[in-house]
Amino acid sequence: MEEKRAKNEEKDKVEDGLLLAIHGAKIKFNAHLGEFKVLTDVPTTQGKLTGTIVEKQIPNFKFYDGFQMISLTEWQDFGTAKVQENYVLLKKSTLPGTGKMPGNIPPETGKIEFITSGQVNEPESVAAKGAPVPEQKYDEKCYCDRDFTEDDIKAIIKKLRETEKIKTTSLFYDENCTLSESDKTYKRLCEELNSMMKKHNINTCIRKIHFLAQSYHESSRYGTTLEYSSGKKYNPGNHSDAKAMEHTVEGDGPRYKGRGIIQLTWRKTQKKYFSYVFGKRAWTIKYQEN
Template sequence: MNTLNDDENSFPKGQPSSEEPQSQNTEDLKAENSQKMEDKRAERAEKDSKSDGLLLAIHGAKVKFNAHLGEFKVLNDVPTTQDKLTGTIVEKLPANFTFYDGFQMISLTAWQDFGTAKVQDNYVLLKKSTLPGIGKMPGNIPPETGKIEFVTSGQVNQPESVDAKGAPVPEQKDEKKCFCDRDFTEDDIKAIIKKLRETEKIKTISLFYDENCTLPESDKTYKRLCEELNRMMKKHNINTCIRKIHFLAQSYHESSRYGTTLEYSSGKKYNPGNHSDAKGMEHTFEGDGPRYKGRGIIQLTWRKTQKKYFSYVLEKEPELLNNKKIDELFDRKPLYKEKYIYYKDKVDDKGNKVLNTKGKPIKEKVVEIVDVDSASLIASNLHFAFDSAGWYWEKLGKTVPTGENINLVADKDDVLRVSQCINGKVKNPYGLKERKEFTKNLKLFFKYDELCISKKK
């Protein structure tokens, strides 16, 4: 009886009894299936993570060192992956890494977790590779220890194998193609600067060589200049020959022939009480003039204007400034050091001028160190030096002296009005003759009248 009763009250496995509601069993099944799906997803994510870590790291990959974000630069001529130079374990110099906030590496050890494949007898770098080292922010800031890690591999879509054929052969240049809607090459930029300097009998073609320039050595290359110039022009619609000609002419003049990113003067003329615009441009403390003098490739000036630019950066790409608040960046605290260099008459112990053999006063160099907050990044970081110029050129809009987007002024090919946008609405902007000469010579280099597809006939 008991056996019979047990059989009568038993049910096939997985079926509910009258005492176990259908809904309860369904919920249990859902929970079980959900857990299985979660386990599968976790397993797949782990597998994908391992696979992602095995991607080859290439030129342009994003990196981080603690909280500092930046880019990886391959400096050796090696085979390419997705048309970009492939990273190997020999790329371990401070110059291989550019950080957006001005952070700089001091010393580096050796790469860890690199690949087993070789490129030109050197092991390749993978996305999971790390590089221990020490770095610091400019100024009186303690060094940081940590390791460089790849945030991205630099590859797009899917991984590619190393191209063993060697570095890519440069495309043949089309001499009949204008510069509308296309990037400059390094050779283009070198030729442009060489041409402009020859007109003034300047022999060197070095970049940002002036002593007051705060850019790191890794930013003083044609490769970096070309990268930032092309990136900025695309971003801010400087996309026709005539717009590029006017931008290059103005920035070449403002940066002292691409010799510096920092205004030569002390900036004291911008102190409150020394300039009629000081208060309106937020120069309310003594020392604000030197703190917020001209910086960048077109010498962005005034605290209010520099704050506007960094507010724009924080809105679009806050990670470039470590997601800080604008008031943190412009707190007037001494974070960076800049040089103000000038010459004065040399005097003896009695205060008399020291004369040379021709009876003229001998000059001596004086170097003053100025403490600056994060505004200094516009001069000490090539990305900000160019991006701030592009922002001012296009985005500042009606706040420029002539009340127009400078791209639209450049379209009219009016050097005077473009110069007024940059240098102030005055009858004769500073260096107008030189700006006109640079514009004329750039038109010749571009073969603007012959080749430009955007030129109105």
């Protein structure tokens, strides 16, 4: 019996990785049960509309007890095949989000999961009419719980710059950037990003997107690690926050203006950062007077 149970469990895992999630699939969010509705006009699987990653709106999910989603993020563990240029959803796909019951009841966080795929008898293999069967291979478009490669970083930055019609492929190329030439490479940026993200649990696509978007903006599209302005606006008497941020003498503004790909500004902020990285003594000896 144990051997048979193990085989059945293994079979279920295989099916979850092969079965497409389609219109009418049964879903759950914590203890709330409901149905998945495909709202896009797409090719069908077993006569029903095929689910893809664009189906992530509140009307896509109807719960029997009146529970309703409030916000949704991005689908996880989706397939590698596409329907109308969008990746297909699988029975194993999940969608994190927040929802609540009607009335004065606190919201719940969790993730939408498929109980069934919506397919008749849930066959071991899928013959999707109008939709290719997803292959069982690593999804290169998902960055959850894996390191970036150097090519990943190049592709991401290239895409971002193309939207702004920036032609250069160089990193930290602006004249005011104080990085050494050996640190202005995609290899070094990739190493630092992977190391930092592991350390601080930036381990999902959504977290990584937020960090890359913020750092891309703050560093002038990965063009510099030093604020362009002189920093005089941060001198005491020139800024309302100067005293609170420990700027007490003329010159503190330029000395502690924005630095790094997140543009940390102010003496108090940089002191906390360098004390965290190098220790208090290193801050006192090396950075306080520079």
